[in-house]
Amino acid sequence: MNKLFENELKVINIGLKSFNETLDERKVSSVQVDWKPPLISDSSLFDVIRNNSDKIETANKEAVKRILNSKPFLTGMGKAIDVIPGMKKNLLLHAGPPVAWDKMCGPMKGAVIGALIYEGFAKTYEEAEKVAASGKIEFSPCHEHATVGPMAGIVSPTMPVFILENEEFGNKGFCTMNEGLGKVLRYGAYDESVIERLRWMENVLYPSLKKAIEKIGKIDLKNIIAQALHMGDEVHNRNRAATSLLYRILAPEIVNTNEKEAAVSVLNFINSNDHFFLNLSMGVAKVSLDAARNIENSSIVVVMSRNGTEFGIQLSGTGDKWFTGVSPIPEALYFTGYTKDDANPDIGDSSITETNGLGGFAIAAAPAIVQFVGGSTNDAVNYTLKMYEITASENTIYKIPYLNFRGTPTGIDVIKVIGKNILPFIDTGVAHKKAGIGQIGAGVLEAPVEPFKKAFIGFTNQLKNI
């Protein structure tokens, strides 16, 4: 028999807020659900999901377990050509889903030009442009080579890269060293100063770091991120704490293994770049998520990435297939002198951090940068809280002090994204749409709908065909 009459009435109100206001007034315990219709209205697709829910749940548990159990270490450095799988002399890696030269946005084209000059394929802009368009140069997404790159994300064969290893699952990941702010290749700058810095990084920074890391053996990056979250970083738009922690580990061995002059310049370089750790936090996310790839029936997102033209995602259960849509322009705070009209559509592999439960998903841990998300810490907390709605789990290592050390929302489930009509939240830097000007702001964006709709449909179609 129904027990409703015997117990205190406790209500969950789904829909009209005014009904809940009445309950509040009558002092009835109740929770208001801010319901939104799903992003896809074809209910037959949801029937497919329901009919396979056990299989999906099992697969997603496995995928999330792999993400959470990953143990990413920084283990060494090498030249891209020597260490990145599939890298070759005429190949350039770029951020985001696949994109042809003629479809590339300004900053990415600029970065390609710069890389071609750096590699000695061309001497001038015009020459480089010809080479890029000639078909002799191949382009491929970083993500398809276990690599990630911020903004344009260009990795060329002779560039030095960090090597990360996921000790739990044995997979490796690669990323370049962060160049700092201002005129830099990743924002599409390619002038003499940019190339000069890249050479210095190759000839001074790289050997020093390589020696230091060799001496240290391996560096536990997951541990650094966990600590950095307690120190106000979300390791996407703020990397100040993580960079400092890494600096503390590296400094003695940099001094130990290098000439004084080189050591000073290397330490000053790291010290002056708050984002030095960014590439590594992206690498950590990459090797963790790569471990969760190719789990049949899993609807967990393993890549969110942008090439400045398109925004693309990949799911664990749909293999190497990209689902893409137009890349949006972020809502941002612009540096003096710039406006939204100057902004390039969202670009870079750095949204891999959100995919791994960091960045925008962990913004509640980073009160110092709330001006990017609306100005109040409440806004930041709400953004993180909302992301729990679309994730499969809570992180076991990355925790947020303000939320009573609740684990960050981890493992985006495309079914929840579509069903609840909540899109992943990304905090990001904004590039000028013209090559070479660099960063003009920082801000936030909701991932676009299109890739998620396509992924959901692709995923359900695959279930139907089993």
Add this chain to the structure above:
Amino acid sequence: MIVTGILKRGEYFDSVSLMLIAKKISELEIVLDSAAVMGTPENKSMLQTSGLLTDELQNADDIDLMIAYKCNSQNESDLISKKINEFLKKSDNTNKSSGSLNPSSLESALKILPDANLAMISVAGKYAGDEAMKALQNGLNVMLFSDNVSVEKEIELKKFAKEKGLFVMGPDCGTAIINGVPLAFANVVNRGNIGIVAASGTGLQEVSCLISNSGCGISQAIGTGGRDVKKDVGGIMFLEGIKALAEDKNTGVILLISKPPADEVIIKIIEVVKKIEKPIVGVFLNSPIELFENSKITIAKTLEEGALLAVAYSKKENIEKVFQKINTRDLELKALAEKESAKVNKNQIYLRALFSGGTFCDETQMIFQNVDKDVFSNTPVGRVKKLKDIWKSEKHTIIDLGDDEFTVGRPHPMIDYSTRNKRILAEANDPETAVILLDIVLGYGSNMDPLAEIIPVLKGVKKITSKQKRYLPVICSVTGTEKDPQNRTTVAAALSAEEVLVMDSNAAASKLAKFLIEKKR
């Protein structure tokens, strides 16, 4: 004239917020016609008929907000567009700095309130069924306010709920009182030992208020939604409700309210009540009373009679006294009708009844069944005929303004009086109108300041009739209690001050109107 369409991709507003925005837009003087609705196919065809569907809006999706309006120039259009953006900004108060975030799903809400025992669901009908099923699967009772849920889904939900020992109140259940808590459109009534099962929302509100105003009270009031007692659903929840009240130790008297149930459902009801020891009163408006002969149910003809019979049982009084009391009162009404009819001229011969409560429309039709052969309604019952044009009264006309045809893209007339207000003035202008019959329903969910809506219109009526040298009686029942946020006494007094004949119940109001019309012949 130009038509402007604004498409807001992915901006979802609940129906009430949307209607409030729509109302504000339509109130802008330079707007000739307007709509603010979500981009469903049904809404698109609605815009199409009103000539508001611009090319851009053709591409709208279910989750997109469509705003369209007509005005005279591009300048006006830009001005309106600016205003609209302000309205939208104001109504988008989604936790901008409230500090806490409402959950976005039942699952997340359950993490906050794990022992919740009721889900109130008022999302679009297309999705409401699935939300209700999720709630049932999690062991919650459901009050399903949404309409447009398919009957198949309703049956599936109710069968599943019955199996699990849970209630599904609705779909299209506008009101309930559970454990003393008024839900959705409900009044603040005394608690007591009368339990109600109702397949009629306004009916439930009327009887619960009359009971409370008589000094008794309500143990539980369970709404089932009107379709429950029809053949397809077979009265699943109506019967479960009766059984639950039979078991409930705080319920001493059971009161059943419904528009005509299907014959097979009546048989089941009679069967179920056989085993119940508690007194049972039934109001089955427009049902043939013979069907209940020899059953345990004391049948009442009107909602008022049902409420008073339940009160008599609750107070352990002789129920014959109820019938006597009503007879005496009806004599008084006749005397009043005589006085009023003497004041109206001989051309004024027709009733114009304009209801916000659907059940009142049915009850009044029942009372007017044999008054005249020419009685019309937009929702005819029995011998009453169907109105050709719902916007134009014919002879005796009884209208439910809460019916779908009137409420597309508009709030319910209990909230938004504007459609009825216009109609009241139109009826006042008709020299053949002998009496205007109205209802005002108070309580949560309804308009919080009904006097601000109705008083100016009543003054308008007087202006019209005094100009035309006529007297036009206005009769109005007020459903509500002292404890309602609007306060029934205050409302009734203000109406009386405008010379409105205020009645305690719709039955009394309708009878007064009937006597008045009969006097005119």
